[in-house]
Amino acid sequence: MRKVFVLGLDSAPPKTLYERYGVDIPVLGSLIDDSRRWLMRTCHPPITIPAWLVMFTGKTPGELGIYGFRHRKPGDVGHTYIINSNFIKHQTLWDTISRAGGRVGIFGVPPTYPPRPVRGFMITDFMTPGPENQYAFPPWLKHELESRFGPLIFDVKFRRHDKERVRDELFQMTRQHLKIIEYLVKRKAWDLFIYVEIGIDRIHHAFWKYFDVSHPRYEENKELSRVIPDYYKLIDEGFKRIRKALPKDTIIVVASDHGVKSMAGAFAVNEWLIKEGYLKLKEKPKKPGTDLTREMIDWDSTIAWGWGGYYSRIFINLKGREPKGIVGKEEFDDVITQLSNDLRRVKGDNGALWRNIVLRPEEIYPEVRGDPPDLMAYFDDLSWRAAGTVGWDTPFLPENDRGPDDAVHDWHGVFTVYDPEGTVSRGMGGEMPIERIADYLRELMLSKS
Amino acid sequence: MGEETVSIEISRELYEKVKKYIEENGGFSSVREFVEFVINEVLSTEEEASAGYTKEEEEKVKERLRSLGYL
Numbered sequence: 384m385r386k387v388f389v390l391g392l393d394s395a396p397p398k399t400l401y402e403r404y405g406v407d408i409p410v411l412g413s414l415i416d417d418s419r420r421w422l423m424r425t426c427h428p429p430i431t432i433p434a435w436l437v438m439f440t441g442k443t444p445g446e447l448g449i450y451g452f453r454h455r456k457p458g459d460v461g462h463t464y465i466i467n468s469n470f471i472k473h474q475t476l477w478d479t480i481s482r483a484g485g486r487v488g489i490f491g492v493p494p495t496y497p498p499r500p501v502r503g504f505m506i507t508d509f510m511t512p513g514p515e516n517q518y519a520f521p522p523w524l525k526h527e528l529e530s531r532f533g534p535l536i537f538d539v540k541f542r543r544h545d546k547e548r549v550r551d552e553l554f555q556m557t558r559q560h561l562k563i564i565e566y567l568v569k570r571k572a573w574d575l576f577i578y579v580e581i582g583i584d585r586i587h588h589a590f591w592k593y594f595d596v597s598h599p600r601y602e603e604n605k606e607l608s609r610v611i612p613d614y615y616k617l618i619d620e621g622f623k624r625i626r627k628a629l630p631k632d633t634i635i636v637v638a639s640d641h642g643v644k645s646m647a648g649a650f651a652v653n654e655w656l657i658k659e660g661y662l663k664l665k666e667k668p669k670k671p672g673t674d675l676t677r678e679m680i681d682w683d684s685t686i687a688w689g690w691g692g693y694y695s696r697i698f699i700n701l702k703g704r705e706p707k708g709i710v711g712k713e714e715f716d717d718v719i720t721q722l723s724n725d726l727r728r729v730k731g732d733n734g735a736l737w738r739n740i741v742l743r744p745e746e747i748y749p750e751v752r753g754d755p756p757d758l759m760a761y762f763d764d765l766s767w768r769a770a771g772t773v774g775w776d777t778p779f780l781p782e783n784d785r786g787p788d789d790a791v792h793d794w795h796g797v798f799t800v801y802d803p804e805g806t807v808s809r810g811m812g813g814e815m816p817i818e819r820i821a822d823y824l825r826e827l828m829l830s831k832s
Numbered sequence: 833m834g835e836e837t838v839s840i841e842i843s844r845e846l847y848e849k850v851k852k853y854i855e856e857n858g859g860f861s862s863v864r865e866f867v868e869f870v871i872n873e874v875l876s877t878e879e880e881a882s883a884g885y886t887k888e889e890e891e892k893v894k895e896r897l898r899s900l901g902y903l
Contacts, residue, residue, distance in 0.1 A: 452902055462903065465893055469884040497881035500874055512885070512892035520877050542901040692902070785901030 389636040391579035396642035406615040410623040418799035421815035425641040428694040429792045434640035440473045441821035445748020454754045460677045485574035509538040541585040542786030557582040561621030591789035598645040635801045642793030649770040650762045652689040654778040661686045668774035682707035691771030696756030732779035737763035
């Protein structure tokens with residue numbers, strides 16, 4: 384069995400890792416140059432949960448029944464449950480390798496909390512409630528790590544205006560993670576080691592407008608424009624130490640779950656549904672940015688409502704499924720078609736043509752499990768985030784409705800494979816669908832001697 | 833009447849390692865007690881995990897996701 388180490392950089396785009404836009408990463412850069420490099424095509428929806436799980440199971444979000452962090456049960460307006468590791472019903476790459484007799488080390492892969500027994504060790508992800516919870520397998524690993532590195536930092540609140548504090552906390556968290564990984568790589572037995580760093584996604588969201596000169600609200604700032612380059616340097620230096628500790632024949636994979644690009648604005652999807660006659664509120668909320676609740680909706684006149692996020696989930700007020708449904712089963716397909724067409728025709732506030740993508744789960748997944756939305760919508764090819772709040776005078780918001788955010792997700796992330804034994808040739812490999820990665824890595828580990 | 837038991841085999845090398853560990857570190861009176869303890873610890877992870885988030889944990893996670901702007 385070949386050894387594989389996966390450096391998972393949440394949201395790392397080809398722009399930084401392949402084109403080296405604005406970053407200086409001598410160690411990672413030279414590894415990537417010596418690797419086979421693909422443009423990793425992420426899943427629908429292009430978000431952290433479910434994307435990492437799609438990568439490590441080879442199953443689509445429909446088959447997994449996971450369409451984001453949160454889901455609703457039929458009949459609810461808002462979310463009713465949050466995803467955790469119990470929702471994983473398919474075999475992961477680490478299960479496969481364990482069953483083949485290998486040892487695995489998992490750190491930070493979402494959603495792995497609560498931790499499950501594995502043939503090796505597991506430290507859970509940013510969805511862990513806190514460092515006081517049991518986040519490690521075997522259980523005593525928690526004490527072992529805490530006695531050396533202090534309480535584990537799982538995430539940082541990045542949607543805040545105090546940017547210096549966000550930066551400091553993100554650097555502190557990632558420094559701790561890199562030290563832990565170096566320790567685990569050296570001290571533990573493993574054949575497959577997967578390390579996902581969430582900090583890079585947070586850095587992108589919090590500082591992208593100070594970094595990317597093509598951002599519509601680009602702002603040069605002596606301190607803040609250095610944050611993303613400095614963060615990449617931190618990763619590069621940490622990876623240099625980790626790489627030194629890896630056995631020489633280790634295959635090194637660098638992967639991200641989706642890309643990132645500038646956020647043009649937020650599209651208040653429920654305000655648009657109101658304007659188009661699909662949604663009716665009993666009265667307009669007094670405060671802009673109010674959460675939509677069951678009590679606010681005039682259900683007798685409502686056909687659909689939506690959720691915000693990096694994509695919009697649209698739900699139809701279907702008779703028999705929703706408590707006050709008005710859309711009959713026989714009308715459902717027509718309503719979906721009409722609404723999809725209307726959503727695709729949405730233009731920007733200045734009449735700019737948008738490339739909107741509207742999908743039905745049944746059209747894109749081989750199987751649709753769990754609690755899917757009726758429609759999934761991406762505005763202007765993801766450039767406009769969806770906002771679910773109401774009370775706005777216009778659907779076009781210059782900023783996110785959930786706190787400052789500079790970036791949205793993008794379809795292409797990265798997937799690179801470096802084999803010191805040369806069984807994988809270097810150079811560009813074209814596009815790699817995220818669903819194919821689990822099989823690719825399994826074959827790499829198990830088929831080649 | 834004592835608890836019903838079954839026998840399983842482990843490698844001599846591992847057995848000796850555990851025996852030496854117990855002699856040097858104490859805490860357990862026999863290899864059998866040590867092995868049962870470790871297995872119980874490992875299985876408790878699975879039992880806890882099967883329950884998913886407790887109500888309190890889910891609230892904590894929701895609060896965090898809210899502050900991250902996801903909810």
